Amino acid sequence: MAQARIGVTGLAVMGRNLARNLARHGHPVAVHNRTEARTKALIEEFGHEGTFVPASTPEEFVAALERPRRLVIMVKAGAPTDAVIEEFAPLLAPGDMIVDGGNAHFADTRRRERALRERGIHFVGAGISGGEEGALHGPSIMPGGSAESYRELGPLLEDIAAEADGEPCCAHVGPDGAGHFVKMVHNGIEYADMQLIGEAYDLLRRAAGLGPAEIAEVFRAWNGGRLESYLIEITAEVLAHTDPATGAPFVDVVLDRAEQKGTGRWTVQTALDLGVPVNGIAEAVFARSLSGHVPLREAARRLPGPTPGRPVDADVFADDVEQALYASKIVAYAQGFHQIQAGSDEYGWNIDLGRMAAIWRGGCIIRARFLDRIRAAYQADPRIPTLLADEHFADAVGAAQSAWRRVVATAAELGVPVPGFSSALAYYDALRAERLPAALIQGQRDFFGAHTYRRVDRAGSFHTLWSGDRSEVEA
Ligand code: 6PG
Numbered sequence: 210m211a212q213a214r215i216g217v218t219g220l221a222v223m224g225r226n227l228a229r230n231l232a233r234h235g236h237p238v239a240v241h242n243r244t245e246a247r248t249k250a251l252i253e254e255f256g257h258e259g260t261f262v263p264a265s266t267p268e269e270f271v272a273a274l275e276r277p278r279r280l281v282i283m284v285k286a287g288a289p290t291d292a293v294i295e296e297f298a299p300l301l302a303p304g305d306m307i308v309d310g311g312n313a314h315f316a317d318t319r320r321r322e323r324a325l326r327e328r329g330i331h332f333v334g335a336g337i338s339g340g341e342e343g344a345l346h347g348p349s350i351m352p353g354g355s356a357e358s359y360r361e362l363g364p365l366l367e368d369i370a371a372e373a374d375g376e377p378c379c380a381h382v383g384p385d386g387a388g389h390f391v392k393m394v395h396n397g398i399e400y401a402d403m404q405l406i407g408e409a410y411d412l413l414r415r416a417a418g419l420g421p422a423e424i425a426e427v428f429r430a431w432n433g434g435r436l437e438s439y440l441i442e443i444t445a446e447v448l449a450h451t452d453p454a455t456g457a458p459f460v461d462v463v464l465d466r467a468e469q470k471g472t473g474r475w476t477v478q479t480a481l482d483l484g485v486p487v488n489g490i491a492e493a494v495f496a497r498s499l500s501g502h503v504p505l506r507e508a509a510r511r512l513p514g515p516t517p518g519r520p521v522d523a524d525v526f527a528d529d530v531e532q533a534l535y536a537s538k539i540v541a542y543a544q545g546f547h548q549i550q551a552g553s554d555e556y557g558w559n560i561d562l563g564r565m566a567a568i569w570r571g572g573c574i575i576r577a578r579f580l581d582r583i584r585a586a587y588q589a590d591p592r593i594p595t596l597l598a599d600e601h602f603a604d605a606v607g608a609a610q611s612a613w614r615r616v617v618a619t620a621a622e623l624g625v626p627v628p629g630f631s632s633a634l635a636y637y638d639a640l641r642a643e644r645l646p647a648a649l650i651q652g653q654r655d656f657f658g659a660h661t662y663r664r665v666d667r668a669g670s671f672h673t674l675w676s677g678d679r680s681e682v683e684a
Pocket of ligand 1 (some may be wrong): 337
């Protein structure tokens, strides 16, 4: 009866493409969908691509899988995932594996993993990045779960993953929710990267006076250098596109309200809980949210801005923006990797950060040339406190800082919002500061709430008798 090495249930576009990818790599794959029409459509259209075993019912689906069973669920995160797990788990045997390839919250993955472990079933929360194309041609895969389950699943997943320099973009991330946690931070970085690119575009347009097609050329040129990445590449494509209906630049006919499905927000919420400053990601999430607040924006439209100055020299300015973008991008990644380190420490995942950089080099949305450098930084020092301390990145950011400051200053002068660029610069300046005004904040806290402070010259906690004689007491 068992004919399939792996099964995919949930055949919307991601699930369907993942199943096709498996079949195309010679892995017989069982396919199932709640509404059978989708299963039939897949077989009709793509049945010739490999060995598919269509199943009409969960029982048929499970019976089609060789043991230990590998069952991939590709359904909406949240309640639908729990419903599907509940439908299939009673049909499975100890040692079987359920892989959740959706964008689940890592806390849900931890809960599900624990519950299924008690029933002897391995639950693998696998982050999968690369959109529909990636699922079909090779995504970046970030599987969590037990080492034992990775032994059974790893070779299959590595086989269908993207490749970068001959290495598969898939690695065991760590136990329980580690895979989905890393995918969540990947998405947070994706938000930050997209926001920075958006700001670069806005500046080139509003400060340098370039049109979308010209800016597309600037991005194309950048993509030949250290900024080379999928997001820069597609930005050039989007900017060069003309709306067929109006003949206007496509970017001008799109409503300027950025939407989000929630993974960026989760990254920031989690970072707040972990106490990790991820300003770049937070600014990106807030910028999307601000863009969607229509009444707020309308109410503020009349607020005065600066008097328009002369447009800056486009070539010189574009070079400055490239440097600001590179430096801000390094900061965004440094913050994201800091968050992964913090999550790994908090949950005991022992995540290899260099490995994460390596599996993001291909297949995923944030794939970029400079991930090689990030990998090298963690290979040189796996516990480096921040990527900014790595020699290569320290030099790069140091060399870019004058241009970066000019860009932020120009944006402020012209009234162009650059929350990503400016918060990244503030983060950089805060980290390198000898002294921070946090000392004053401690003083204020002690003044109004006797919250105490520590001193630079003595151990212990202290309180000043602010409403008394202002002498200091040990707390
Ligand atoms: C990926 C993406 C993907 C994400 C979309 C949309 O890695 O393939 O991160 O998982 O869902 O990019 O995200 P938003 O709708 O939140 O922008």
